Amino acid sequence: MDLVETKPSGNQAATLPTPFLKWFGEKGWQPRAHQLELLARAQGGENMLLIAPTGAGKTLAGFLPSLTDLVTRGNIPPGSAFTGIHTLYISPLKALTVDIERNLMKPVTEMGLSVTVENRTGDTPQSKRQRQKLTPPDILLTTPEQVALLLANKEAGRFFKDLKYVVLDELHSLVTSKRGHLLSLGLARLRKHAPEMQTIGLSATVADPMDLQRWLVPQGEHPAPPAGLVHVTGGAAPDITILGTETRIPWSGHVSTYAIPEVYEEIKRHKTTLIFVNTRFQAELLFQSLWTINEDNLPIALHHGSLDASQRRRVEAAMADNRLRAVVATSTLDMGLDWGDVDLVVHVGAPKGASRLAQRIGRANHRMDEPSKAILVPANRFEVMECQAALDANYLGAQDTPPVGEGALDVLAQHVLGMACAEPFDPVELYDEITSASPYANLSWEMFERIVDFVATGGYALRSYERYARIRRQEDGRWRVSNPQIAQQYRMNLGTIVEAAELNVRLVKRNAKGTLGRGGMSLGKVEEYFLEQLVQGDTFLFAGKVLRFEGIRENECLVSNAFSLDPKIPAYAGGKFPLTTYLADQVRAMLADPDRRVSLPDQVRDWLNIQLERSMLPKQDELLIETFPRGKRFFLIAYCFEGRLAHQTLGMLLTRRLERLGARPLGFVATDYSLAIWGLNDLGAMIADGSLSLSDLFDEDMLGDDLEAWLDESYMLKRTFRNCAVISGLIERRHPGKEKTGRQVTVSTDLIYDVLRSHEPDHVLLEATRRDAASGLLDIGRLGDMLSRIKGHITHRDLDRVSPLAVPIMLEIGKEQVPGEAQDAVLQEAADELIAEAGLSTVSVGDRPSP
Secondary structure (H helix, E strand, O other), X not given: OOEEXXXXXXXXXXXXXXXXXXXXXXXXXXXXXXXXXXXXXXXXXXXXXXXXXXXXXXXXXXXXXXXXXXXXXXXXXXXXXXXXXXXXXXXXXXXXXXXXXXXXXXXXXXXXXXXXXXXXXXXOOHHHHHHHHHOOOOEEEEOHHHHHHHHOOOOHHHHHOOOOEXXXXXXXXXXXXXXXXXXXXXXXXXXXXXXXXXXEEEEOOOOOHHHHHHHOOOOOOOOOOXXXXXXXXXXXXXXXXXXXXXXXOOOOOOOOHHHHHHHHHHHHHXXXXXXXXXXXXXXXXXXXXXXXXXXOOOOEEEEOOOEOXXXXXXXXXXXXXXXXXXXXXXXXXXXXXXXXXXXXXXXXXXXXXXXXXXXXXXXXXXXXXXXXXXXXXXXXXXHHHHHHHHHHHHHHOOOOOOOOOOOOHHHHHHHHHHHHHHOOEOHHHHHHHHOOOHXXXXXXXXXXXXXXXXXXXXXXXXXXXXXXXXXXXXXXXXXXXXXXXXXHHHHHHOOOOOOOOEEEEXXXXXXXXXXXXXXXXXXXXXXXXXXXXXXXXXXXXXXXXXXXXXXXXXXXXXXXXXXOOOOEOOOOOOOOOOOOHHHHHHHHHHHHOHHHHOOOXXXXXXHHHHHHHHOOOXXXXXXXXXXXXXXXXXXXXXXXXXXXXXXXHHHXXXXXHHHHOOOOEEEEEEOOXXXXXXXXXXXXXXXXOOXXXXXXXXXXXXXXXXXXXXXXXXXXXXXXHHHHHHHHOOOOOXXXXXXXXXXXXXXXXXXXXXXXXXXOOOOXXXXXXXXXXXXXXXXXXXXXXXXXXXXXXXXXXXXXXXXXXXXXXXXXXXXXXOXXXXXXXXXXXXXXXXXXXXXXXXXXXXXXXXX
């Protein structure tokens, strides 16, 4: 094999085999400088991180070191000893591995390379997975969960002994989650099996590259030098606009149905449109709305994680073949997929993060030198400002990916059990290995011992139960798995994604006798708690169809096709993204700066101008509090702009304090932008006479005893504990031949939670639960930062009626509590009354009322 040295921009020369140079020449291409630099440095033995905009050829750059090394190595002669995989490609999405296999095989085939490439995901048939262990491909494309499964096998050392490269795609989206924690532990074990292994990270959007550079290499007592960095800047600036509409932008809500006709017109004007939403609920509703007005019968598809895998694959194949005009999708399609004929991205609803928007916009054109075109469709007036802030951030190149967090304890417990399933482990050796993983670099020996004890006994309060003894200590001091059944259950329950309990939805027909058939197509899964609220005959939207609920049989929901103008919509847990700190800060800055408000649509700018007349707009670093009466209630509105999770926690804590102060609070509602609390006493008068001090009310000490007392009474920790118990392996969802329902899992975890709270309050799983709740459901860190920032900067306006800025959150109050067919009419009547009261009844599409 002829090798040719090609000089990149750095000091090293990249070695490209002749077939590669010939292939580039036939295509009329030249290897990009960053591709050659990464190749040269990887060939020189460096671990590498490549940060480059969409369309810069990151995937090819990531695979060039592997492909050139495989070509240099040549074919393995028949009869040779077993050869393990050469390259492991790890992606956060199943769809991405399938897409990469298709795109990678094209140059491999065109160059005539004798390289085998296969994918392995949860959708891969068991027979193929077993065959891969016996005859591994050169390059295996997979997910973090499959890596953990392979490492928990006793043959893992043999399978990975020849591993040369690990390519990690969309690295920024992996490292900050529990999936990333599990993967970091997997990389630490891979280095044990293949000490010379090199890592190559690929990412498009990163706030702090050094975080990822350290993540890619061993840490611990003697950390390795950070991975090398190749940072590609430039590329064509995207063409991003906010939908210009003559329709009145809603005051509240998240579904953007007002813009459906305009979105449909954009679909007709473009070849292929990718429409992103933030939740599965929005995806189902938007897809159904588009089909309702699809007079041209355009091929429009739906893609989200609850749909059946075969349906998702059909959609992906149709996209690749350019057979679709539009796809409505959630985050299942927002990374990496290389569909060059997508010429428009529509983002319905605010993106909630500048980096997320950049990622999704990159799906259009997918070429570095051509601008991606995107249209943002805000769902309400506050979202207009958020969309504008995200648009501005994109042009500035600002990123707001979260930092790499500390490793989760429940994930660590799962990994310890997995390593015992692979082979007996020495605790000191395993501790050294675990602390070489970046998220666990600061793990104490004491905490590690507590985790091992938890895996071995369940903890002090549970150690008398044999079922929790999952590992046992041998005479030589090593720990082994207790029995083969434990290992089997580990493999069935592995992973860090705890979905709400779901039932398979099967489309059935009635036979001549009127009874339901047993066959029928599987449409996907719907959350169990939603289905339990239905009675036979109810209709709901799913998989783009209106379905009639026929009943539940075993672990399946039986449905039939139906027609309904008012179907219910499945609710999906955890689908909403929190507003990032960066965008929240930018929205506050926009409110405070008249020059930045000039770029907003007329109807939004007029709304804010009337707010200035009636009350005020908050300054960037202050907290505006408004109080006013309405009906027989008194309201307090806090414009915090810290995201829904932090506001919900704040609302819980403030209502406890107001109760103690005699304000008689009745309830609260939180959005991403503000918090509303209402009660029976006049809150404005209490502030005026000094019986209610806002500085005391919003003091940071609420995160101490008040927080602990509330958590003791709330169900929130129980819900978090359930997830930790499942991830840690204390409770198994799946058993051979059967699966627990969501109710069974909840009952089991609630009982254990109560036992541990009473008898072992310092149990390691309770500590894991508190850590998770603080950083996730409660967003304590962000709330603490806000309380610190506003100290001495609280401004109060006591009003005689609702203010214009308060209208959106006031419309959220009681929205879920209006039953029956009159729901829309009643809500609209209430909205019209509120809008008129705030003096906004004439502000719809830019009409400015007379002073």
